[in-house]
Amino acid sequence: MENIKQTKSDVFDLLSWYHKTGRTLPWRSYWPLLTPAYHVFLSEFMLQQTGVKTVIPYFEYFLERWPTIQLLADAPVDDVTSAWAGLGYYARARNMHKSAQIISNAGGVFPQSIAELTKLPGIGPYTAGAITAFAFDAPSVVIDGNIERIVARYFYIKTSLPALKSELPSFYEKMIPEKCRSDFPQALMDLGNEICTPSSPTCGRCPLSTGCKSAKKANPALLPIKPVKTNKIIRKGQIFVIRKKEKNNDKFLVYRRNTHGLLGGLLAFPSQGWDDKEQNYNENWRPCNLNWTALKPKIKHVFSHFKTEVQVFLADTEETDKIFIKHKFQNFQGQEKEMFENHRWVTEDELHLPKLMQKALKLVKNYN
Numbered sequence: 001m002e003n004i005k006q007t008k009s010d011v012f013d014l015l016s017w018y019h020k021t022g023r024t025l026p027w028r029s030y031w032p033l034l035t036p037a038y039h040v041f042l043s044e045f046m047l048q049q050t051g052v053k054t055v056i057p058y059f060e061y062f063l064e065r066w067p068t069i070q071l072l073a074d075a076p077v078d079d080v081t082s083a084w085a086g087l088g089y090y091a092r093a094r095n096m097h098k099s100a101q102i103i104s105n106a107g108g109v110f111p112q113s114i115a116e117l118t119k120l121p122g123i124g125p126y127t128a129g130a131i132t133a134f135a136f137d138a139p140s141v142v143i144d145g146n147i148e149r150i151v152a153r154y155f156y157i158k159t160s161l162p163a164l165k166s167e168l169p170s171f172y173e174k175m176i177p178e179k180c181r182s183d184f185p186q187a188l189m190d191l192g193n194e195i196c197t198p199s200s201p202t203c204g205r206c207p208l209s210t211g212c213k214s215a216k217k218a219n220p221a222l223l224p225i226k227p228v229k230t231n232k233i234i235r236k237g238q239i240f241v242i243r244k245k246e247k248n249n250d251k252f253l254v255y256r257r258n259t260h261g262l263l264g265g266l267l268a269f270p271s272q273g274w275d276d277k278e279q280n281y282n283e284n285w286r287p288c289n290l291n292w293t294a295l296k297p298k299i300k301h302v303f304s305h306f307k308t309e310v311q312v313f314l315a316d317t318e319e320t321d322k323i324f325i326k327h328k329f330q331n332f333q334g335q336e337k338e339m340f341e342n343h344r345w346v347t348e349d350e351l352h353l354p355k356l357m358q359k360a361l362k363l364v365k366n367y368n
Contacts (some may be wrong), residue, residue, distance in 0.1 A: 025043075085352050126143065135178050188288075240286065
């Protein structure tokens, strides 16, 4: 009973600290005001795997361009993924758009339960918890990386990751306050950002320090226990940039990648290898019979689970008609049908490419 009282007292202190020092973010409201569900929806999709500073201008742009979920749902998916360019993990944009369409078709009213929200594409327990907590003040479990660290330290849970994740919800529920439930997880997020940091927690400033078990240990930063990091594998590959030089605006041959897999549904140059974990590709293969120039240096890019090192090849051509495509792309490995159906010539001004392809284009522009 004493521990419960202390935890409640600590959470009260946490919320008092948060109401005085919490960050001002464009998608954030402070209790008793609640954030519109659409704003939480947008921000949480963007914040998956992406930092707050990076997300802010994207959030503001999306909200200005598509101020309601109905307008986002009605927008062409190409417009949405183009506006998303630079945030990475493009499946998030496609899932966000699909979920917006489902919600819009249901009258634009957001589900208010975890069970219903997690049926939507791209929405897992965390995002569902954030929407129900921030928009509807529900006593939901919302555990991101910051909160994971704080709860593990507060209760001194020595289970190592990833097994720790399944234990945390029951401990988190012990901390949920009766009031200001929409503020509680956001207060923890700010605490993790400013005070209970990964390597240098400043326990003397922490509003949870009285009841925190780790604060009384010699090294509070030891928790949570993380698995030994392994080096990311490096995949090699090739990108083929085919250009038709024109006076005012060069054109480039691109195609829309399959909606499944890396860079799914996005415009890209023909390529091979980097998206094949087996690395079963022929380095001497070229998508068509042109004079190819290997550009230097090779470009490097980091995905969530691997790194890639890619050789970019450039070829110029005067042909842009369908006959050229039909004859020249006869050997396009595994993507022949895809290229035939989805290829297009696009001016540089119209190119909306993912980061990897942007790097290839930059190399081409620096070449001549």
